[in-house]
Amino acid sequence: MPTASLGIDDEDRYAGFRLISWWDQQSLADAKVVVAGAGALGNEVLKNLALLGVGHVFVVDSGLIEASNLGRSPLFRRRHCGRSKAEVAAIQMRDMNPDVEVIACAGDVIGDVGLGVFHAADLVIACLDNREARLWVNRQCWKTKTPWIDGGIQEISGVVKVFVPPESACYECAMTEVDYRLINLRYSCPLLRERDLQLGKVPTTPTIAAIVGGWQTQEALKLIHNMPVITGQAMVYNGEANRFYKTRFERREGCLSHEVWSDPIAVPVSAEHDDADALFQSVDRCVSGGPVDRLVLDRDLVLSVGCARCGVQIPVLRSRQRVDLRSARCSRCGEPMVPEMTHCIKRGTPRSSERLSALGIPAYDIVRMAIADREIPVLLAGDEQTVWPSSSGND
Numbered sequence: 147m148p149t150a151s152l153g154i155d156d157e158d159r160y161a162g163f164r165l166i167s168w169w170d171q172q173s174l175a176d177a178k179v180v181v182a183g184a185g186a187l188g189n190e191v192l193k194n195l196a197l198l199g200v201g202h203v204f205v206v207d208s209g210l211i212e213a214s215n216l217g218r219s220p221l222f223r224r225r226h227c228g229r230s231k232a233e234v235a236a237i238q239m240r241d242m243n244p245d246v247e248v249i250a251c252a253g254d255v256i257g258d259v260g261l262g263v264f265h266a267a268d269l270v271i272a273c274l275d276n277r278e279a280r281l282w283v284n285r286q287c288w289k290t291k292t293p294w295i296d297g298g299i300q301e302i303s304g305v306v307k308v309f310v311p312p313e314s315a316c317y318e319c320a321m322t323e324v325d326y327r328l329i330n331l332r333y334s335c336p337l338l339r340e341r342d343l344q345l346g347k348v349p350t351t352p353t354i355a356a357i358v359g360g361w362q363t364q365e366a367l368k369l370i371h372n373m374p375v376i377t378g379q380a381m382v383y384n385g386e387a388n389r390f391y392k393t394r395f396e397r398r399e400g401c402l403s404h405e406v407w408s409d410p411i412a413v414p415v416s417a418e419h420d421d422a423d424a425l426f427q428s429v430d431r432c433v434s435g436g437p438v439d440r441l442v443l444d445r446d447l448v449l450s451v452g453c454a455r456c457g458v459q460i461p462v463l464r465s466r467q468r469v470d471l472r473s474a475r476c477s478r479c480g481e482p483m484v485p486e487m488t489h490c491i492k493r494g495t496p497r498s499s500e501r502l503s504a505l506g507i508p509a510y511d512i513v514r515m516a517i518a519d520r521e522i523p524v525l526l527a528g529d530e531q532t533v534w535p536s537s538s539g540n541d
């Protein structure tokens with residue numbers, strides 16, 4: 147047992163950690179970590195981050211707490227049922243450790259988290275339940291060169307994967323034809339996502355969530371301390387046989403995830419408050435060779451949906467992930483609606499007077515602005531205070 151002669155301060159909640167020779171509590175206090183998913187795994191990871199005193203945590207989850215979550219979610223209580231998982235997790239973490247600043251996003255990691263959040267983060271911990279969201283996180287992390295740690299659990303077994311862009315093999319490098327097919331199956335018709343019918347059906351226990359969530363957090367600790375980590379491999383734990391093995395991924399040249407973006411220029415524009423025209427003007431003031439002529443969207447924007455049989459066309463203006471189920475099928479004949487989509491907003495068109503959020507751009511996103519054949523990454527820094535309140539150092 148440690149004694150007073152080892153310098154233990156009973157009032158210091160981190161005293162036990164400081165005895166570890168390589169431990170640097172200040173690095174943890176300075177760290178910014180994004181946690182995608184606040185289910186069973188996310189609960190374990192978030193609890194660990196709070197205990198460790200990780201200074202800045204951004205948690206995103208679109209789900210609401212249900213009684214069936216309570217068996218494997220140590221942060222949730224029965225009184226929380228019906229409330230946002232991300233928001234309740236944040237409240238519980240602040241209660242566990244007031245040193246930790248937690249930002250909750252009760253939204254979807256694909257539709258509602260701007261690329262600037264990934265760019266500002268030291269690392270991302272994914273506690274997700276589907277391939278589509280993992281693939282999205284992988285691509286966002288590669289664009290911004292942000293390390294990420296994937297975790298998965300089923301019954302009493304689990305897997306952890308650490309990816310450090312741009313050199314390591316990535317999540318997509320290891321994807322098979324079957325994986326791609328399963329992602330596309332989620333869109334059984336152009337807009338109708340089957341996702342909501344399948345969510346949360348993987349059987350798991352709080353024990354494996356604790357093991358894998360602990361393991362993911364421990365890899366995060368190593369990354370924060372610049373210690374060596376095993377990257378581009380699946381580290382698999384079989385809980386029934388107590389077997390552990392690793393599978394190395396082959397880095398696939400031509401993999402679509404390997405695009406790395408240059409550092410963005412920051413403009414004082416907000417996705418929530420400003421329109422595309424304001425963005426065009428703001429970027430013109432920062433770059434030479436302009437004017438900027440178009441905004442390239444990373445999320446398909448549905449402009450309208452139509453039914454050929456009934457001859458109806460209904461305006462929508464929403465990103466594909468946000469199209470609700472009612473718009474996906476014709477209200478008259480029940481056939482799948484055919485969407486008209488775009489991923490480009492040209493300057494001077496009626497759509498460039500729309501608010502950026504109406505074009506499916508989330509707060510603090512990094513958007514691509516194009517001049518002729520050149521594309522410039524632009525950070526919507528006007529949203530910084532709503533997303534990472536302490537980013538500008540005036541907390």
Ligand SMILES: [Zn+2]
Pocket residue numbers: 315316317318319320398401402403404
């Ligand atoms: Zn790859």
Ligand SMILES: [Zn+2]
Pocket residue numbers: 453454455456457476477478479480481
């Ligand atoms: Zn119809």
